[in-house]
Amino acid sequence: MDYSSKYSYRVNYVRPSPIRTLVSKISEISAARRVISFAAGEPDPGVIPRGLYARILAEVLEEEEKSCNYSPTEGIPSLRRAIASFMEDYEGVKSVEDEIIVTIGGSQAIDLIGKIFIDPGDHVIVENPSYVNTIVNWEFYGARLVGVGVESDGLNVDRLESVVKSLLSEGRRVKLVYTIPTGHNPAGVVMSDEKRRHLIEVASRYDLIVVEDGAYNHLVYEGSFKPLSYYDKEGRVVYVGSFSKVLGTGLRIGWIRARRELVELLKAIKGPSDMCAPVPLQHLVERILRKRLFDEIKKKAVEEYRRKRDAMIEALDEYVQGVAYNKPLGGMFVMVRLPSSIDSEEFANILLEKYSVAVVPGKPFYLDDSGKNTIRLNFTMVSLGEITEGVKKIGVAVRMFS
Amino acid sequence: MDYSSKYSYRVNYVRPSPIRTLVSKISEISAARRVISFAAGEPDPGVIPRGLYARILAEVLEEEEKSCNYSPTEGIPSLRRAIASFMEDYEGVKSVEDEIIVTIGGSQAIDLIGKIFIDPGDHVIVENPSYVNTIVNWEFYGARLVGVGVESDGLNVDRLESVVKSLLSEGRRVKLVYTIPTGHNPAGVVMSDEKRRHLIEVASRYDLIVVEDGAYNHLVYEGSFKPLSYYDKEGRVVYVGSFSKVLGTGLRIGWIRARRELVELLKAIKGPSDMCAPVPLQHLVERILRKRLFDEIKKKAVEEYRRKRDAMIEALDEYVQGVAYNKPLGGMFVMVRLPSSIDSEEFANILLEKYSVAVVPGKPFYLDDSGKNTIRLNFTMVSLGEITEGVKKIGVAVRMFS
Numbered sequence: 001m002d003y004s005s006k007y008s009y010r011v012n013y014v015r016p017s018p019i020r021t022l023v024s025k026i027s028e029i030s031a032a033r034r035v036i037s038f039a040a041g042e043p044d045p046g047v048i049p050r051g052l053y054a055r056i057l058a059e060v061l062e063e064e065e066k067s068c069n070y071s072p073t074e075g076i077p078s079l080r081r082a083i084a085s086f087m088e089d090y091e092g093v094k095s096v097e098d099e100i101i102v103t104i105g106g107s108q109a110i111d112l113i114g115k116i117f118i119d120p121g122d123h124v125i126v127e128n129p130s131y132v133n134t135i136v137n138w139e140f141y142g143a144r145l146v147g148v149g150v151e152s153d154g155l156n157v158d159r160l161e162s163v164v165k166s167l168l169s170e171g172r173r174v175k176l177v178y179t180i181p182t183g184h185n186p187a188g189v190v191m192s193d194e195k196r197r198h199l200i201e202v203a204s205r206y207d208l209i210v211v212e213d214g215a216y217n218h219l220v221y222e223g224s225f226k227p228l229s230y231y232d233k234e235g236r237v238v239y240v241g242s243f244s245k246v247l248g249t250g251l252r253i254g255w256i257r258a259r260r261e262l263v264e265l266l267k268a269i270k271g272p273s274d275m276c277a278p279v280p281l282q283h284l285v286e287r288i289l290r291k292r293l294f295d296e297i298k299k300k301a302v303e304e305y306r307r308k309r310d311a312m313i314e315a316l317d318e319y320v321q322g323v324a325y326n327k328p329l330g331g332m333f334v335m336v337r338l339p340s341s342i343d344s345e346e347f348a349n350i351l352l353e354k355y356s357v358a359v360v361p362g363k364p365f366y367l368d369d370s371g372k373n374t375i376r377l378n379f380t381m382v383s384l385g386e387i388t389e390g391v392k393k394i395g396v397a398v399r400m401f402s
Numbered sequence: 403m404d405y406s407s408k409y410s411y412r413v414n415y416v417r418p419s420p421i422r423t424l425v426s427k428i429s430e431i432s433a434a435r436r437v438i439s440f441a442a443g444e445p446d447p448g449v450i451p452r453g454l455y456a457r458i459l460a461e462v463l464e465e466e467e468k469s470c471n472y473s474p475t476e477g478i479p480s481l482r483r484a485i486a487s488f489m490e491d492y493e494g495v496k497s498v499e500d501e502i503i504v505t506i507g508g509s510q511a512i513d514l515i516g517k518i519f520i521d522p523g524d525h526v527i528v529e530n531p532s533y534v535n536t537i538v539n540w541e542f543y544g545a546r547l548v549g550v551g552v553e554s555d556g557l558n559v560d561r562l563e564s565v566v567k568s569l570l571s572e573g574r575r576v577k578l579v580y581t582i583p584t585g586h587n588p589a590g591v592v593m594s595d596e597k598r599r600h601l602i603e604v605a606s607r608y609d610l611i612v613v614e615d616g617a618y619n620h621l622v623y624e625g626s627f628k629p630l631s632y633y634d635k636e637g638r639v640v641y642v643g644s645f646s647k648v649l650g651t652g653l654r655i656g657w658i659r660a661r662r663e664l665v666e667l668l669k670a671i672k673g674p675s676d677m678c679a680p681v682p683l684q685h686l687v688e689r690i691l692r693k694r695l696f697d698e699i700k701k702k703a704v705e706e707y708r709r710k711r712d713a714m715i716e717a718l719d720e721y722v723q724g725v726a727y728n729k730p731l732g733g734m735f736v737m738v739r740l741p742s743s744i745d746s747e748e749f750a751n752i753l754l755e756k757y758s759v760a761v762v763p764g765k766p767f768y769l770d771d772s773g774k775n776t777i778r779l780n781f782t783m784v785s786l787g788e789i790t791e792g793v794k795k796i797g798v799a800v801r802m803f804s
Contacts, residue, residue: 272509
């Protein structure tokens with residue numbers, strides 16, 4: 001039988017994930033020879049205390065009779081309370097249990113927010129570049145995405161304001177503004193406090209909902225930043241949280257913090273589709289928070305990744321000429337702008353094939369061509385030695401290409 | 403700020419889950435006094451070997467360096483292979499790894515199938531009654547649901563054929579037929595082999611895609627049944643599988659078996675929204691299958707639930723007059739049709755408040771009013787003593803109401 005005549009319009013928006021395509025190619029090549037991969041977006045397995053998790057899970061499975069049964073859609077009550085306290089302790093955002101819904105990582109949270117707000121043809125504003133999965137999730141709901149540039153101190157908020165003004169004056173519906181203020185993926189920048197305040201003012205002026213992706217909020221290497229939610233007094237910010245980047249991406253435990261009425265609707269939209277987040281792992285995270293173990297795990301990760309970030313910046317300074325990048329204050333990535341003559345997709349292909357070094361070309365993160373000479377480098381999943389060796393090879397390849 | 407003007411059309415389809423509303427009410431009342439609840443749809447925690455799970459998870463976390471990192475969206479390769487073998491060993495359906503995608507339980511599988519096939523206004527056919535979450539998930543994508551009745555040996559396939567014919571003759575697009583052939587939720591019936599063959603013939607004749615929900619396929623108390631996929635030679639059946647009902651609903655590990663091209667598209671639709679199913683739990687299930695432990699867990703569950711089913715049928719025979727029900731050959735539920743004068747929502751309310759017995763009224767499972775005097779009784783989460791005591795009280799309440 002022929003399925004193709006039966007697919008929904010969403011299938012037209014399907015695009016092969018550039019990262020997953022790359023990952024398959026990397027694993028193919030890795031079978032034959034060693035590859036240094038800067039392509040990841042994940043914590044180093046070496047900093048995840050899996051032995052501790054095994055001990056806590058044994059406790060959970062012994063003590064919690066219903067730990068392998070359904071939980072409420074919104075999460076086990078003790079985890080929701082623990083996350084509400086976490087928002088207060090770590091983010092300075094006073095929260096209560098009813099404002100928290102536990103999700104399958106931050107990615108499901110973003111998908112659900114799109115599902116609840118976006119009608120086909122609605123405009124949403126994302127940073128340019130932005131997180132690929134947000135772009136794809138929201139396109140499936142028929143969103144028209146408008147990109148606003150990112151500077152070394154984050155989203156260009158002045159430009160955002162003029163874009164919103166002009167869309168509204170054309171009679172467009174602007175539903176959401178999506179931003180990753182801290183540890184931006186892929187841009188590797190952190191939004192300044194001043195811009196955070198300004199963004200909230202603009203959102204208030206034009207009656208916008210801001211979706212704040214806080215996935216990297218706990219990987220900050222210099223200074224400290226309050227989330228947008230902290231500046232928001234009107235309930236405009238829908239906060240997407242995740243434990244993935246510190247506790248492990250495989251656990252799939254994230255959350256949304258939003259006003260109660262929105263959490264109620266999110267429950268109704270989410271329930272039929274996933275029932276609940278995996279229950280033994282909800283209990284695992286709840287006990288990590290309750291036993292105050294998060295700090296220690298986070299501290300180890302931040303120290304490790306700061307060293308790696310420093311090594312990457314040093315290597316870039318030393319071995320790669322004619323490129324531009326920021327030293328990221330947080331997150332997992334350095335975005336490198338290659339000489340403008342270089343097409344980064346072609347560059348990444350040759351780098352992988354000839355030099356056995358994997359990087360992610362920036363293009364799929366952009367809504368236009370302005371990122372066609374950028375590459376994204378991850379520094380968390382590689383060793384210090386690999387960083388130096390890999391970046392050296394990038395330097396050689398850039399010289400070859402220029 | 404006022405969110406209400408910003409919601410998508412989907413929010414119009416949001417309905418409070420009758421089961422979750424009931425569950426909150428039950429837990430409220432349970433705080434004050436003992437409640438016998440026939441409202442669940444879950445395995446008895448007493449048959450889930452949580453100690454074994456703890457030991458296997460300790461192995462996984464020690465041996466699998468990346469067990470807390472992302473897996474491929476479609477699942478860890480060894481689990482996909484194990485599920486392909488499982489389909490062959492337990493269902494008689496020869497399968498390969500590329501035909502399997504691991505999901506967050508059967509519910510996400512059903513949601514994804516709707517996402518990939520349903521355009522607003524498309525017609526889909528479901529059994530009347532059907533699984534509430536399928537109805538709600540697919541309404542969010544704009545499906546128009548058409549119900550076809552269920553008899554004591556399953557879906558009325560003749561009626562299905564005439565409904566399809568008439569829809570097609572009116573120029574409607576009929577995208578999917580959804581069925582739970584084994585252990586129907588909520589009807590408590592199993593489709594006969596003859597009807598299974600017939601359904602596949604009808605699907606072939608009218609070029610239909612059949613979504614087979616196999617969630618209860620491993621809870622069969624009498625006889626054995628081949629899944630629809632077994633009879634399908636044209637790739638029309640999209641099979642939804644789940645380990646929830648045997649291994650535990652909290653693990654959230656299910657799958658879809660479908661043709662490769664469909665699995666490829668499902669990967670592209672699923673990836674951005676959940677990244678992957680929880681990885682330590684994927685490994686747990688993979689090892690349960692690899693170590694051939696599923697059989698033992700299933701055997702214990704089937705024996706336990708068969709005893710409970712028998713006790714429930716005996717109690718209904720003895721203590722409740724003027725009602726109709728089937729002895730279910732599989733699954734977790736007995737559906738009871740009360741005297742037609744009784745409104746089952748009112749009945750369920752009074753039963754809970756006055757008799758401290760919880761049942762789920764059938765109405766939300768139906769697309770019309772034909773279920774307004776039905777109630778769904780779960781027999782897996784209650785003890786034998788509770789079954790007798792609770793059903794006796796139902797008998798008293800039915801006499802009071804009649």
